[in-house]
Amino acid sequence: MGDKMTGMNTFLDFEKPIAELEGKIKELHHLSDSDHLNIVDEVTRLQSKVERLLKQTYAELTPWQKTQVARHPERPHSSDYINGLIEDFIPLAGDRCFGEDRAIISGIGRFQGYSVIVIGHEKGADTSDRVTHNFGMARPEGYRKAVRLMSLADRFGLPVITFIDTPGAYPGVGAEERGQAEAIARSTEACLNLRAPLISVIIGEGGSGGAIALASANHVIMLENAIYSVISPEGCASILWRNTDKAIDAAESLRLTAQDLYKLQVIDEIVQEPVGGAHRAPTDMIKHLGETLEPSLRTLVNTSGGELRAHRRQKFLDIGASSKS
């Protein structure tokens, strides 16, 4: 694994036994620093136990646990994938109308030699960063910026890669006044009209309309522990169960995991995460996603604009129809 496991700071509830073992390993390291004890054997034993436990735990994650993993603060975000995968990246900003919405980051750069437009929700890495990016909750300006960049992509025949990671579009007075719904609709429409290839990767949370606005793509990839849903489990529980404590039940019912959505043919591909989730080995995760994206992109690049558009539209027309027939 490329990343040190000891770098983890945030443990989820169900990771407690793992946290305890890792704590023991840390303690041993401290002891050995002072007492010259030979701890190699013990550390190796504990480490393989951690590995086993991680593998076991993560193989059996419930939808609610996956929801927590998908929201893990140390999970790589759009900016991490851009830094790791896109060369010569030049950020492009603004909707030419009202504002620059930092909940969505975007620009032009090179992926495996191809010039591409990249658009992604950004949740931010630390507290101040999260505030700057509004926790990945975009306003109309963010979606209008996306539309602008998609038209730029169309003009120059540049493939578009989107990274989806949002709790949802921002619910606010100003956002409504400036037409949040219209902006989401236009962005979805822009995705569907694009004559350039469009690949979307749901890297964390695919929250409702705020996600589909950037994810109506030719090829939709989901990371193993990402979620994608019409509403958050909490929101669903509060509306249908009238009780937010029922979020666990809602998560089960919503079928929001990558595995369920693949069966429903809502997504096209699942990308495996490192053992213990993307947040345990971000560098490996980013590299692995890059390897997955490259062949998909190459296939799409060699397809004509008209076919790409028709394929994308048919794909979404079929989603509702296939479940009925």
Place this chain on the structure above:
Amino acid sequence: MSWLTNFVRPKIQALVNRAQIGDALWVKCASCEQMIFHRDLAERQKICPHCNYHMPIKPAERFAVLFDEGAYQTIELPVADIDPLKFRDRKRYSDRLKEAQKKTDQDDAMVVVHGTIGGYRTVVCALDFNFMAGSMGVAVGDGFLSAARLAVLQRAPLIVFTASGGARMQEGVLSLMQMPRTIVALDEVRQAGLPYIVILTHPTTGGVTASFAMLGDITLAEPDALIGFAGPRVIEDTIRESLPDGFQKSEYLFEHGMIDIVVSRTEIRDRLVNLLGLLLDRQPTAEIANMNAGNIDIPEVLVADSDSSGESEPLNR
């Protein structure tokens, strides 16, 4: 003219000028008022080392550092009908034109050149604020048109540096008509599938902002440049309120979604080279493509295969 202005002023001027010979080596920053040695200033493309103020710069000075090896060719522009309205305010327009021509050694405010930037053939035009405040009349419109047509002919991207007080009032409504005219011209560049890149510099206002300056595929701006439609004084007089801090400055426009990147003058060339590469060389070079083609199976991504697990190779085994 009185005796005073005819005789005394030249005398005083002569005295002052002599005193300035020594001072000419030093330039006072208009923003922070610190003195800067002229060679330092030239090296920094006229950016104040103390406060980062981007001083006005002539098109020729820009071009010298913009193009590869500083080499470019200037396009001779069509001669516009001088003074179509026979306009006269305190001075004749024709006299104002002659003065500006003498001062700048140019026919009008728009300078059009072509050359390579980072190996990419480009057509570049720049407005000279020294020429009647970079105002847009028929000649400026003609200049922009020539640049756009040349770009299409050469299949080269069009890059424009703006600096303008707006429409040239002395040409009346003919000046206004340059707005649609330049927009048609840039659309020809767009229709040809060529990039159109705008660099907004201090100040860009009025009809120039409201036409070709705001329609770039990519829009850059120098820091702290005043960019807007109506000037700040006009707005203040109209609304009778003081304006917010940094109003109509590049950074303010960025926050309001109007600009892609605020970029220091010294970084403009690198940014352009980068952008031109991304917009013009869109595919991997043959070498990279062949290297990759050998060892990767191309999956059938266009058809979702419901039988396979859809999961890619595990990372950790």
